[in-house]
Amino acid sequence: MSFINVLDKGYVRLVNHMGTDLAVVNAARVSYAKESTVLTDRDIRLIKFLAREGHTSPFRHAMLQFEIYAPLMVARQWWKYVIGSAHFEGTGDSLEAWNESSRRYITEEATFYIPATDEWRSKPENSKQGSGEVLDDRIGAKLTAELLVYIDSGMRKYEEALDSGVCPEQARLFLPAYGMYVRWYWTASLQSVCHFLNQRLEQDAQKEIQDYAKAILELSKPLFPNAIDQLIDRDLAQEEDVNEDRISSL
Ligand SMILES: Cc1cc2nc3c(=O)[nH]c(=O)nc-3n(C[C@H](O)[C@H](O)[C@H](O)COP(=O)(O)OP(=O)(O)OC[C@H]3O[C@@H](n4cnc5c(N)ncnc54)[C@H](O)[C@@H]3O)c2cc1C
Missing domain, CATH: 1.10.20 (Histone, subunit A)
Known part of the structure; x- marks a missing residue:
């Protein structure tokens, strides 16, 4: 499990994941009743083909789960990602209730960006x-x-x-709510994570959510290097070379 600090007090933590690049390949090959056990050049070519031709369903068989601690203004933008994404706050309520839950029961000190x-x-x-x-x-x-x-x-x-x-x-x-930190779990398919990254690594996204998107990329890229390379806009992926210093193991 890995953890990256973001902004003054926030963070992204990789909680769990399901699959590797092979999960994408095997989800595609099941139609021919074939399965790879080791990723080959042929498999990588298949990932490229799937991404290029927009055959996105195999990318939805891999999942990532993160814990995120971010100011409410960032969380509101994140919450807009609803397809292939689930957002849960600490007690397990759905996101629609997250705001209520965190400050209705005063689970922790208010913290601000x-x-x-x-x-x-x-x-x-x-x-x-x-x-x-x-x-x-x-x-x-x-x-x-x-x-x-x-x-x-x-x-x-x-x-x-x-x-x-x-x-x-x-x-x-x-409470001045826009800058107040909230904590939640985000569980999303690999395709959904890449959709988020394609939009939020862009220069027109708010700087603060760009910082979180960089952390998500750094934590996800080592798990699915080929699939992410293919699904993310080339310029964005290259800009964000993994910075090992910012990743620390828990
Ligand atoms: C720079 C920037 C500025 C923004 N400004 C604003 C703003 O001012 N106000 C605001 O409200 N939001 C704003 N947004 C949020 C934006 O409108 C999206 O809600 C957000 O980016 C999530 O993207 P999405 O809707 O594609 O995600 P999701 O809802 O998760 O959808 C993912 C993808 O699934 C597909 N999909 C989803 N629903 C359907 C459907 N019903 N039928 C067919 N296909 C579907 C689409 O391909 C979609 O791209 C902004 C986003 C960015 C990046």
Whole structure:
């Protein structure tokens, strides 16, 4: 099992996986009642053929399961991946209930994503979404300080509301939610993971979810090197060469 830190306090952990490149090959070959035990050049050519021709069903016989700890703004974007994907929060409720569960029962201290002073980005110049260059450090320092004050104020009001006897599920209205970390399990087919990567490694995806997509790629690529090579846009896969330093075994 492996683990990669992302952002200031988040992470991605590979919990489990089913299959290898061979699972894709054998799922395709079952129609001829054939099975490979060792991956050969012929098998790799078959993976290339399947990906190129859009025969995607064999890629859905391999599965990956991750634990993710990310700010809510990232989680909301992730949640949009519904085909071949299941999202569960810690207690096993479906994602639709994740927000309720995490703060209704107050299972842990609220934790927030706080960009460092050199991590605040400008508005994009030629696009309505995304971001541009990093802002001047003095502006960044002011924004980081102001965000800390804002979070502190929200936390104090949240605690006061709890102290006044209100239920936790309403007290959480005082929490600055976009940057609040949430934890969940994501179980997805290899095809679905690659679909996520093709969209979220792109430059037009929000920088924070790009960082998580890089971690997902780093953890997945060693397990399915050929299939991922073929299913992911070539430029994106090459850009993200596995950085061993960022992977640590649990
Ligand atoms: C840069 C960027 C900006 C975005 N901005 C916004 C935004 O402003 N607002 C917003 O709401 N969302 C936004 N999204 C999210 C986006 O609209 C998708 O919901 C998200 O990327 C998940 O992709 P998907 O719908 O392909 O995934 P899934 O729903 O998991 O679908 C996977 C694939 O399955 C197939 N599929 C799914 N459903 C069907 C169906 N009914 N019939 C046939 N085939 C199907 C399609 O090929 C689809 O691509 C943005 C995404 C990106 C990458």
